[in-house]
Every structure is written in C-alpha cells, then in structure tokens.
Amino acid sequence: xxxxxxxxxxxxxxxxxxxxxxxxxxxxxxxxxxxxxxxxxxxxxxxxxxxxxxxxxxxxxxxxxxxxxxxxxxxxxxxxxxxxxxxxxxxxxxxxxxxxxxxxxxxxxxx
Amino acid sequence: xxxxxxxxxxxxxxxxxxxxxxxxxxxxxxxxxxxxxxxxxxxxxxxxxxxxxxxxxxxxxxxxxxxxxxxxxxxxxxxxxxxxxxxxxxxxxxxxxxxxxxxxxxxxxxxxxxxxxxxxxxxxxxxxxxxxxxxxxxxxxxxxxxxxxxxxxxxxxxxxxxxxxxxxxxxxxxxxxxxxxxxxxxxxxxxxxxxxxxxxxxxxxxxxxxxxxxxxxxxxxxxxxxxxxxxxxxxxxxxxxxxxxxxxxxxxxxxxxxxxxxxxxxxxxxxxxxxxxxxxxxxxxxx
Numbered sequence: 001x002x003x004x005x006x007x008x009x010x011x012x013x014x015x016x017x018x019x020x021x022x023x024x025x026x027x028x029x030x031x032x033x034x035x036x037x038x039x040x041x042x043x044x045x046x047x048x049x050x051x052x053x054x055x056x057x058x059x060x061x062x063x064x065x066x067x068x069x070x071x072x073x074x075x076x077x078x079x080x081x082x083x084x085x086x087x088x089x090x091x092x093x094x095x096x097x098x099x100x101x102x103x104x105x106x107x108x109x110x111x
Numbered sequence: 112x113x114x115x116x117x118x119x120x121x122x123x124x125x126x127x128x129x130x131x132x133x134x135x136x137x138x139x140x141x142x143x144x145x146x147x148x149x150x151x152x153x154x155x156x157x158x159x160x161x162x163x164x165x166x167x168x169x170x171x172x173x174x175x176x177x178x179x180x181x182x183x184x185x186x187x188x189x190x191x192x193x194x195x196x197x198x199x200x201x202x203x204x205x206x207x208x209x210x211x212x213x214x215x216x217x218x219x220x221x222x223x224x225x226x227x228x229x230x231x232x233x234x235x236x237x238x239x240x241x242x243x244x245x246x247x248x249x250x251x252x253x254x255x256x257x258x259x260x261x262x263x264x265x266x267x268x269x270x271x272x273x274x275x276x277x278x279x280x281x282x283x284x285x286x287x288x289x290x291x292x293x294x295x296x297x298x299x300x301x302x303x304x305x306x307x308x309x310x311x312x313x314x315x316x317x318x319x320x321x322x323x324x325x326x327x328x329x330x331x332x333x334x335x336x337x338x339x340x341x342x343x344x345x346x347x348x349x350x351x352x353x354x355x356x357x358x359x360x361x362x363x364x365x366x367x368x369x370x371x372x373x374x375x376x377x378x379x380x381x382x383x384x385x386x387x388x389x390x391x392x393x394x395x396x397x398x
Contacts, residue, residue, distance in 0.1 A: 008185075009180065011184065012177045012182065012184065013177070013178060015173075015177055015184070016175075016177035016178045019174050019177070019322075020171075020174035022170060023167065023170040023171045023174075026167070026347075027167070027348060027351045030344050030347055030348050031348055033340075033344065034117065034344055034345060037114070038114070054343075055338075057344070057347075058163050058338060058347065059333065061163055061166050061167055061347060062163065062329045062330050063326075064166065064170050065170065065322035065323040065325075066323070066326055068322075068323075069323060072184065083251070084251075087189055091192055091195055091323065094196055094199060095323075095326065095327045098199045098328065098330055099331055099333070099334045101202070101334075102202070102330065102331035102333065102334030103334040103335070
C-alpha cells in the first residue's frame with residue numbers, strides 16, 4: 001500500500017472525553033430544570049426558573065458539537081495542518097452565519 | 112409546565128430513542144411524527160425539539176466509537192462543510208415551504224427508511240490497489256485505518272469519490288434541518304456507495320457528524336426563538352436515557368424481529384403523514 005494512512009488517537013480521545021462529559025452535564029442541567037417544579041420550587045438562587053434552566057441546558061447541548069469543532073480547529077492548527085484548520089473554520093463560520101440569520105428572522109415563522 | 116404532558120414527552124422519546132438506538136437509527140424519524148399526530152404539536156416546533164434530541168443522541172453515542180478508533184474525524188470535518196451548508200438552506204426553506212409539502216417529504220423519507228431497513232447493508236468493496244494519486248481524498252489525506260477485533264489488526268481503507276459524497280451530504284443536511292431528523296437515509300448511501308467506507312467506520316463517522324449538522328440548524332432555530340423548552344427539554348432528556356437503554360437492549364433482543372416491527376411502524380407513520388399532507392386527519396389532534 002503506497003498511500004499514507006492518517007490516525008489521530010490523541011485528538012480522538014480528547015473529543016470522546018469532551019462529548020461524554022458534556023452530554024452528562026447538559027442532561028443534568030435539563031433534568032434539574034424539569035425536576036424543580038415537581039418539588040414545588042420556583043427556581044434556584046438568582047431567580048432562574050425551571051424553564052430557564054431547561055433552556056440553558058438546551059443551549060449547552062447545541063454548543064457542545066460547536067465546541068468540538070473548535071477543539072479540532074485548535075488541534076489541527078497546532079499540528080501545522082492549516083488546510084484542515086481552514087476547513088474547521090469554514091464549518092464554524094457556517095454555524096455562526098446560521099445563528100445570525102436566525103436572529104434576523106426571529107418571529108417570522110408561524111407555529 | 113404541564114407535568115403530565117412533560118412525562119408523556121419523556122416516555123415517548125425514551126421509547127423511540129431506545130428502539131432507534133437498538134437498530135442504529137436516529138430517533139427523530141419517530142419523534143417528529145408522534146409529536147405532530149399525538150401531541151398536537153406544530154411541525155416547526157416538533158422539528159426544532161427533535162433536532163435538540165438528535166444532537167443529544169449523537170453526543171452521547173460518539174464517545175465509544177471515538178475511543179475505539181472507528182470514527183474518521185478528517186472525513187467528518189470535510190463533509191460537515193456540506194452538511195452544515197445544507198442545514199442552513201433547510202432552515203431558510205422551512206419558513207417558506209408549505210406545511211403539506213413537508214408532510215409529503217417526511218412520508219417519502221419514512222418509506223425510504225423502511226426500504227433501507229429491509230435491504231441488507233453489504234460491506235463496500237475495498238479497492239486498495241487503485242488509489243487515485245490525484246483524488247481529493249489523497250490530497251486531503253483522508254485515507255485511514257480502523258482496528259478490527261475479529262482480525263486482531265488494523266485494517267487500512269481508502270476513501271473514494273469525495274465530491275459525490277459532499278453533494279449527497281449537502282442534501283442530507285438540508286433534509287435534516289427541514290424535518291428534524293438525523294437523515295441516515297441519505298448519509299448511509301453517501302458513506303457506503305460514494306466514499307466506500309467500511310460499515311463500522313461509516314456508522315461511527317455518520318453518527319459523529321449528525322451532532323454538528325443538527326447543531327447548525329438548531330442554533331438557527333434557537334436564535335429565532337423556535338425551540339420550546341417545555342417540549343424540547345423532556346424530549347432531549349428522554350432521548351439520552353433511551354439511547355443508553357437502547358445500547359443495552361441491542362445485546363438481548365433479536366435484531367431480525369425488531370427490524371420487522373420497525374418496518375411496520377415506519378410504513379404506518381408514512382401513511383399517516385401522507386394523509387396529513389392531503390389534509391385528512393384520523394384521530395389525534397394534528398393541526
């Protein structure tokens with residue numbers, strides 16, 4: 001076989017760790033927010049209601065894959081792989097563009 | 112927040128995700144039609160809630176694949192440029208396309224999934240000898256290897272036809288954002304027939320990518336205020352619990368029987384979606 005085979009086990013393990021712990025953190029936040037009303041509690045500390053805590057957990061879930069693209073970007077650039085750094089930057093740019101378009105079209109969609 | 116409705120959302124998401132996980136399918140394909148038909152939730156809210164659960168399932172199940180060295184992260188990030196762009200297009204189209212067309216599209220995707228479930232996925236023919244030195248995959252250094260437990264060694268593989276893969280992935284991202292699903296229906300053919308990835312690598316990589324694809328559309332829906340936490344919260348929570356249970360169930364249940372149950376459910380949901388597309392509602396309180 002003449003082609004170079006590329007493996008990046010260190011990065012793979014790091015991503016596994018971040019995604020695994022992030023999933024449980026986000027799940028925990030959502031569970032906390034949903035559980036509060038069951039105990040007749042309006043919220044915790046600084047007047048955050050159960051619903052607001054759930055929203056924070058959802059936001060965290062949405063940010064988790066974005067975070068892993070950022071990690072990949074940092075690792076690629078550190079290894080001097082600028083071409084893949086650019087690819088990761090493009091993916092991030094598309095996601096940010098989507099969120100920006102979402103803000104601009106807020107309230108347009110029915111239901 | 113209505114506790115009864117929240118508990119119902121949690122339960123159906125857990126069930127859908129457990130069953131889906133046992134057969135390697137994303138749960139969105141079941142959650143969206145159930146939310147619409149039995150929960151009386153509007154299609155746009157159902158899609159947005161389902162996307163959050165798609166992200167949750169992808170993140171929850173990615174870690175073991177990564178640790179076992181099955182995920183090709185370089186292929187993933189390259190294809191993600193196409194899936195996120197497709198997702199962006201989907202978000203823009205979602206506001207413009209008539210709801211009946213979305214129902215129709217969903218019915219088609221359900222039927223295609225049923226057909227895919229019936230057909231066996233065969234290992235694509237590896238062609239190690241004909242590595243195109245000028246191909247995109249070679250230029251981007253996408254070729255890799257994965258550890259095979261049965262053989263007890265690293266199995267090298269080549270990646271083929273990246274431009275075709277990118278095109279199909281754009282479509283997969285678009286469908287994912289429009290319908291709130293992981294869109295395995297388009298990803299599997301793209302991975303198997305265009306890129307010719309080994310099945311294990313293909314499943315792991317597709318699962319890894321779904322999170323970013325859904326995050327692109329979910330971020331847009333979130334910014335637009337389309338994500339209802341009272342619905343998306345219980346659905347996401349139920350999906351994560353279901354995904355964990357599904358992985359356990361995989362060990363004890365017969366895949367063959369489960370497959371047939373699935374095909375029946377998919378066809379039934381497709382029929383219901385078709386009826387909705389043409390404005391006929393049986394039971395429930397679809398709107």
